[in-house]
Amino acid sequence: MLNHLRRNPPALARVVRYLDFDALVLINKQVVSLTEERHEYDDEDAKRMKALLRSVKGLDVGKSGHEKIIEKAALLIFKIASGQNFHEGNKRTALVAGLAFLRMNGYTLDIRDQRLVSVVDRAGVATATLKEVKDVLQKLVKHVD
Numbered sequence: 001m002l003n004h005l006r007r008n009p010p011a012l013a014r015v016v017r018y019l020d021f022d023a024l025v026l027i028n029k030q031v032v033s034l035t036e037e038r039h040e041y042d043d044e045d046a047k048r049m050k051a052l053l054r055s056v057k058g059l060d061v062g063k064s065g066h067e068k069i070i071e072k073a074a075l076l077i078f079k080i081a082s083g084q085n086f087h088e089g090n091k092r093t094a095l096v097a098g099l100a101f102l103r104m105n106g107y108t109l110d111i112r113d114q115r116l117v118s119v120v121d122r123a124g125v126a127t128a129t130l131k132e133v134k135d136v137l138q139k140l141v142k143h144v145d
Contacts, residue, residue, distance in 0.1 A: 014065070016072065017104040018057050019097055021050050024080075027096050032089040040087040052079045056101075069105050070141055073098050074134035081123040081133075091124040102141060109140040116140060 019027075029039040041049070056079070061071040080094035095111040102108055109116065119136045122128035 028086045028093040031092040037088040045085040049085045078130045078133045081120045
C-alpha cells in the first residue's frame with residue numbers, strides 16, 4: 001500500500017488564487033499604455049469591476065481542478081470584455097487578466113491564438129456568449145505545473 005501511495009500520491013486540494021481589483025487596474029493601465037491611450041475608470045466602473053471579481057471568486061461550478069479553473073477564467077474574460085468597465089482596452093485587459101489568472105493557478109494559454117482573440121473581440125461587442133468563451137478556453141488552456 002505504501003508503495004502505491006508513493007507512485008500515486010492523493011491529489012491535494014488546490015486553493016484557487018484570484019486577481020484582486022488593484023491587479024486588474026494595473027493590467028489595464030499597462031495594456032492601454034502600449035497604445036498611448038488614457039487609463040480611466042470612474043467610481044461606478046470600480047464598483048462593477050469589484051462585483052465582477054466577486055462573481056468569479058464566488059462561482060461554484062460543482063467541479064474541481066482543471067474544469068473549475070476553465071469556468072472561472074471564462075467568466076473573468078467574458079465579463080471584462082463585455083462589461084466595458086474601463087474607458088479603453090477592455091478586450092486586451094480581458095485577455096491579459098485571463099492569462100494572469102490562469103498562470104496564478106498553474107495553467108497557461110497563448111493569448112495571441114486567433115480563436116481566442118476572435119471570441120473575446122466578439123464578446124466585447126455582445127456577439128459571443130460565455131459558453132463560446134469557455135469552449136475556446138477548453139481547447140487552448142494547458143496545465144504547466
